[in-house]
Amino acid sequence: MLQKKICMLGSFSVGKTSLVKRFVESLFSEQYLTTVGVKIDKKVLPADGQDVTLMLWDLYGEDEYQKIRMSYLRGASGYLLVADGTRAATVDKALAIREEAEKIFGAIPFVLALNKCDLAEEWAIAPEREAELAARAGKVIRTSAKTGQGVELAFEALAKVMMAT
């Protein structure tokens, strides 16, 4: 069976871990996130007519105290760039992380997930901005770890992009 390493990237508290929890049953404790800076999960899903095992590296979100350990990104076939749709600044931060990743590891397939789409009233990303992001980042998907909306779709889209690469 085909295996792919993918990473969850984004600012602190944008919902990366919640998205993963929506997607898989975890083996390791979430304490690994704060200690080692990463927690690894696994999910098998179909892509391009075959089953693909995704090894999900959920990286501790970058904040003012801690940077993302970019070494964890080495060997990844793709990543899910996560931003909080209710905080526009996290989108900019996500794009900055992407630039940094590309600087170190080159262009890697990714999908941008605008999370917390269940909070429609607090949504801070204008439609024009989303369109611009889609143009810049490629695939942009609204997700909600709370309701599950778009979660599977985001991972499937990422798997598809990786398989096409």
Next chain:
Amino acid sequence: MAAPHMSDKHADDPNQASAGGESRPDDEKALQELRSLLLSEEQHEIVALRERLENPEQRAQDVSAVVAEAIELRRAQGGDHALSAALTPTVEGAVRESVRKDSHVLVEALFPVMGPAIRRSVAEVFRSTVESFNQVLESTFSIRGLKWRLEAMRMGRPYAEVALLRSLVYRVEQVFLIHLKTSLVLQHVVDPAVATQDADMVSSMLSAIRDFVRDSFETQQSDSLDSLRIGELQIWIEQGPQAIVAAVIRGQAPPELRLSLKEKLEEAHGRYGREMEKFDGNAATFEAFRPELTACLTASYRQDEKGKSRPYFAVCATALAVLLAVWLGYIGYQNRRWTGFVNELREQPGMVVTSFSHSFGHYRIQGLRDPLAADPAAILGRRGLDAGKAELHWGAFYALDGAIVEKRAVALLEPPAGVTLTVQNGVLHAAGNCTAAWERTMRERAPLIAGITAVDDSQLNSLGSAIILFDVARAEISPRQNESLAAAAAEIQKIRARSAGASFDVIGHADSTGAEATNELLSQQRAENVRRALVRLGVPETALHATGVGMSSPLRPETDEQNRQFNRSVTMRVSDAAGR
């Protein structure tokens, strides 16, 4: 062949011809003729070879003729790894395609080898189990074994598990071959006795921890974490340019093991270096490396300190165990016999066992016993038990069991022969022939007996003992006989109450004095007189039949006057079965 080819090429090229500028058409023609004369055979061969090379069917035929020899040659040259690697994807693809199309083909092909393979695998597991069991057995009867047994009890784990772990020097439980760049598992083997987590996730987390340690302590890029230890577990890691080998080891492994891991890693790079470099997540290629990793799953156990077994100790221990087993078996057998005895006592009417205990081969039984109940000592003797080992303590009581009450009634009422007494639910049932006097006594005493609540004398018949006595040579009934006569009438009425159709013989007797004819007449008159008296007392005449037997049926031998008196009498009996 090169020269003609070159010439031929030049001949086909008009530019070459014109570039010279010096050749004339006639010369060209002559040259061609000359060429065809000299080289025509070679030219035909070249054309034939070209056609052969350009014809795919022909080419396939040519290759098929030498392919087996070519493979054999390649193998002989030591290039079988590369050949295997080259053929693996094709063979795997072909097998997959075959299974997809019709799995039965492969099933039939594998069928002859599956049985032996399974048997071999089972035999291997069995051998391994026996080895482990032997080790456990050897340590069972030693001080060390006892120590482990205590430890097992304290930890709540099976003794065998503790014994194996404690006699273990080291055991390689898992080996991972991990792709360095992606941290994905290329191959993973695990000892069958070990429970594992998901190898993919463990492998990735292990790589993450290695990265974390390297980043955190700002080591050089070439440095890497090469071992981890937690409790009795160690993880030894060997890193290569494309992959790492990680071995999970329980116990203290020898340094040679690390060398062995290094060799395996080098072998993996040698065989699959290119595949590792281009690894895209498909680890199927590395399945062929599984046997090499499995060879790393080694283990070592401690031998006896002196390096030799101590059979005398085992023999003594075994003998002790056998003696203990025999003794325990004997104790169990005796306990079962005594328990059977106590159970029998419990089943006895008039006996209540309140406690039963034993210690050091002595058995103590306490309870209550009716004086009329069975004798425990007799039961003890019948069962062949040693009375000297028994302590029996009985308190007296009146039992109300039917059987005991019956015994009590018999003892107190002393029924005459022909009378039976039974007790059911506290009711005393008396049946048979008796005297009127005994019947009276029974009626008076029976209600006073413990356990008797009522008396049923409906089956009791005292008529057989009724007798009316007469004076010498007289047939008239003396007033002294009125009471007996009334008792007889009452008994007859009682019998008739049970059976209305009953009839009775009234039999007259005479003593041996006087003439026989006279005595017969006298006995007949006596019988008639009693019959009439009974009729007067209410007995229907039709139910009575008077007969005189004279001196032919004496009631008693006339040895004295008292006995002779009995023969001057009238007796009665039930003549019709309906009355019985």
